[in-house]
Amino acid sequence: MTELKQTNERRRVLSGMRPTGKLHLGNYMGALYNWVNLQNEAIWARHNEAVYECYFFIADLHALTTNYEDLSMLQTDIHEVALDFLAAGLDPEKSVIFVQSDVKLHAELNVLLGNITSLGWLERVPSYKDQQEQLREKELATYGFLGYPLLQSADILIYQPHYVPVGLDQASHVELTREIARRFNQLYPGEFYMADGAAPWELQAVKDRAKKLSGKADKSYFTAHELIAAAPQTKLKSAYGTRKILPEPEVLLTPSPKLPGLDGRKMSKSYDNAIFLSESEPQIRAKLKAMVTDPARIRRDDPGNPEICPVFDLHKVFSPYETRAEVSEGCRTAGIGCIECKQRLADNVVEALAPIQERRRKYEADSKLVDEILDAGGKRAWKRADETMRQVSEVMGLRYRSVIC
Numbered sequence: 001m002t003e004l005k006q007t008n009e010r011r012r013v014l015s016g017m018r019p020t021g022k023l024h025l026g027n028y029m030g031a032l033y034n035w036v037n038l039q040n041e042a043i044w045a046r047h048n049e050a051v052y053e054c055y056f057f058i059a060d061l062h063a064l065t066t067n068y069e070d071l072s073m074l075q076t077d078i079h080e081v082a083l084d085f086l087a088a089g090l091d092p093e094k095s096v097i098f099v100q101s102d103v104k105l106h107a108e109l110n111v112l113l114g115n116i117t118s119l120g121w122l123e124r125v126p127s128y129k130d131q132q133e134q135l136r137e138k139e140l141a142t143y144g145f146l147g148y149p150l151l152q153s154a155d156i157l158i159y160q161p162h163y164v165p166v167g168l169d170q171a172s173h174v175e176l177t178r179e180i181a182r183r184f185n186q187l188y189p190g191e192f193y194m195a196d197g198a199a200p201w202e203l204q205a206v207k208d209r210a211k212k213l214s215g216k217a218d219k220s221y222f223t224a225h226e227l228i229a230a231a232p233q234t235k236l237k238s239a240y241g242t243r244k245i246l247p248e249p250e251v252l253l254t255p256s257p258k259l260p261g262l263d264g265r266k267m268s269k270s271y272d273n274a275i276f277l278s279e280s281e282p283q284i285r286a287k288l289k290a291m292v293t294d295p296a297r298i299r300r301d302d303p304g305n306p307e308i309c310p311v312f313d314l315h316k317v318f319s320p321y322e323t324r325a326e327v328s329e330g331c332r333t334a335g336i337g338c339i340e341c342k343q344r345l346a347d348n349v350v351e352a353l354a355p356i357q358e359r360r361r362k363y364e365a366d367s368k369l370v371d372e373i374l375d376a377g378g379k380r381a382w383k384r385a386d387e388t389m390r391q392v393s394e395v396m397g398l399r400y401r402s403v404i405c
Ligand code: SF4
Pocket: 293, 294, 297, 304, 305, 306, 309, 310, 311, 312, 327, 330, 331, 332, 336, 337, 338, 339, 341, 342
């Protein structure tokens, strides 16, 4: 099967985040920071043209899979995440920013793909068992929880993206999506397209004939089988290739630096060890002051090892080279105390968050604007998803009535 050549298109990128409420430094450095960079990446040589066509969404349907018992905070959490998306620098003029459930077609594709996804694939997803272990207090032996990686695949494939930006630890999550796309494309080969050497009028001739054979004068989309039937001449047939309706997306590896929380474990809201993007300067300073350090530094004159200290991991992300070098040297020689070291880190964290917090204040003061951005993003996303659903439905032989909202 020949791949569709998409060399002149902007590369489409898609990623999403669950609405967990206010976002923290770990969410920012692990995802948002990279998304903003992708959004802003431009080819200067081609009139500053954006490299990627970006779709970023708030995955509210995924919140249901683990929190279905209490959704009282869901809308508040969606709003907080939207504020942080915008505060971090996602720009509605450059990226499509939307809420997953505003594009109902995700759920529709999920149902269609559910029929070709084996249970074994879903049961083998590592996070299925891990999360059931970690969230023992919740009843997660549900159809929705088992199926969340499939919904994730539908979320991705419905935009036919080239890339899914993820950190190294999440790269395997995209593999299931690729597997599902492969099976779909095998079962439902898409429309023929012209390979090198075929003239445009030849394809038109085949389409006209396919229209006649189908008996439908207004037919505009043809399955591979219909076009094969309409192109009996061997010469003509060899001039076409088959397009994959659901191209397998590639992983776009993005940096995800180690970002420990205040207790040294991975920064996470559920561990209650996070520093939030919207926290005030006194809150940030107080939290960092209490952060765990190298346990060997009990007294001020004990030398320490910055490489095993979580505070230094944050220095690596937020402090310039000179500060890191001075702190590292000072820690090893007991030339600097932990209090001073943390103060210097706090200075840099506060400085890094200042523009983010300023933008947040602007959007906080105008929640109607945030709603409008999400509504507009939902409409743009729907339009793109509708294109895929039309192709998917037609190639599967289903009726499809496009309802652009
Ligand atoms: S001086 Fe800094 S890097 Fe060294 S142990 Fe204290 S907090 Fe950690």
